Amino acid sequence: MRTIDWIDGAIELIDQTLLPHQVEVHRVTELPELIDDIKRLAVRGAPALGVAGALGVALIAASVQRSGGDEELDTVEVRRQAALLREARPTAVNLSWGVDRALTALDAGADAVLEEALRIRDEDIAACISMGLYGADLTRELTGKDRVRVMTICNTGSLATVERGTALGVIQTLLEQGSLEEAFPLETRPLLQGARLTAWELQRMDAPFRLLVDSAGPFLLSRGIADAVFIGADRIAANGDTANKVGSFSLALAAKHAGVPFIVVAPESTVDMSTASGADIEIEDRGVDEVAGFGGVRTAPEGIAAVNPAFDVTPNELITAIVTERRVILPGRGETLRDTPLGELRA
Numbered sequence: 001m002r003t004i005d006w007i008d009g010a011i012e013l014i015d016q017t018l019l020p021h022q023v024e025v026h027r028v029t030e031l032p033e034l035i036d037d038i039k040r041l042a043v044r045g046a047p048a049l050g051v052a053g054a055l056g057v058a059l060i061a062a063s064v065q066r067s068g069g070d071e072e073l074d075t076v077e078v079r080r081q082a083a084l085l086r087e088a089r090p091t092a093v094n095l096s097w098g099v100d101r102a103l104t105a106l107d108a109g110a111d112a113v114l115e116e117a118l119r120i121r122d123e124d125i126a127a128c129i130s131m132g133l134y135g136a137d138l139t140r141e142l143t144g145k146d147r148v149r150v151m152t153i154c155n156t157g158s159l160a161t162v163e164r165g166t167a168l169g170v171i172q173t174l175l176e177q178g179s180l181e182e183a184f185p186l187e188t189r190p191l192l193q194g195a196r197l198t199a200w201e202l203q204r205m206d207a208p209f210r211l212l213v214d215s216a217g218p219f220l221l222s223r224g225i226a227d228a229v230f231i232g233a234d235r236i237a238a239n240g241d242t243a244n245k246v247g248s249f250s251l252a253l254a255a256k257h258a259g260v261p262f263i264v265v266a267p268e269s270t271v272d273m274s275t276a277s278g279a280d281i282e283i284e285d286r287g288v289d290e291v292a293g294f295g296g297v298r299t300a301p302e303g304i305a306a307v308n309p310a311f312d313v314t315p316n317e318l319i320t321a322i323v324t325e326r327r328v329i330l331p332g333r334g335e336t337l338r339d340t341p342l343g344e345l346r347a
């Protein structure tokens, strides 16, 4: 089933806060519900947020059209509400990208906005297939192995996109091609996207995997547990610096130390050429409660403070390659983003 979709005039999305023990679809008909779902990570993951942003604008336009009756669509009101959606979460560029791209169709009416949003949804599905194929081929190239052991952080599977996923989509493609020896997902504190979501997805695809405690990742890399590390991305700056789930930077440092390829997998919609470097990326801090407990059980004393960055930034020199749906980029050579056709990697 798709993580998010447009069904009979409304957005339907899997409520990821209930996974892995409950699979519930939330049918969203009003903007405040969608914004709340994004803020509480019922829908999450950069590409999925891009689709949520685009479908959200379609929802707004349809609602404003209904309110206006036979009057011309009040585009000022649509843009006002779209601005609220656009700022629901700051780090993943995909949310604002999806909103902005859907708005490009606004002057042609509510139906045109929906058509553009559905195009964005379909492009995401195709992009994940392409990234999977590119990423699997690249992994065999870089490791020189036909069967590989891969480590990954957070959740970058179908739950972070419409279908299949980005980094986890590569792992699924490796599995389908008989090239996956074993996957090592990190639990990914504090919201446990790895333990709750990635483990659920890997189990459903019948992949061989063992779950890791976050802080074991770097050490196990130094002991040779994995041949490559895959991560997703929330925003890739013009120089290749990449914002992703917190813990990615330390994994990149460990991969460098272990001599293991560190590969970012993300669609072109995550590349933000208007952001010069990682220093310019806003990092969402999600407050003390996520750190001080989980699932309604408090673990830390009441009244404490916490620093809880939801993301960190991996500098481009620690990134071996960035795989998108149409190119492989090698920022670690100190170059800005440029096309590096897959064939060149074989040189």
Ligand SMILES: CSC[C@H]1O[C@H](OP(=O)(O)O)[C@H](O)[C@@H]1O
Pocket: 041, 044, 045, 046, 047, 153, 154, 155, 156, 157, 160, 161, 165, 166, 167, 193, 231, 232, 233, 234, 244, 245, 246, 310, 311
């Ligand atoms: C396929 S990109 C998914 C990306 O989004 C995650 O963050 P969150 O769960 O807070 O939305 C994490 O950074 C993943 O790498």
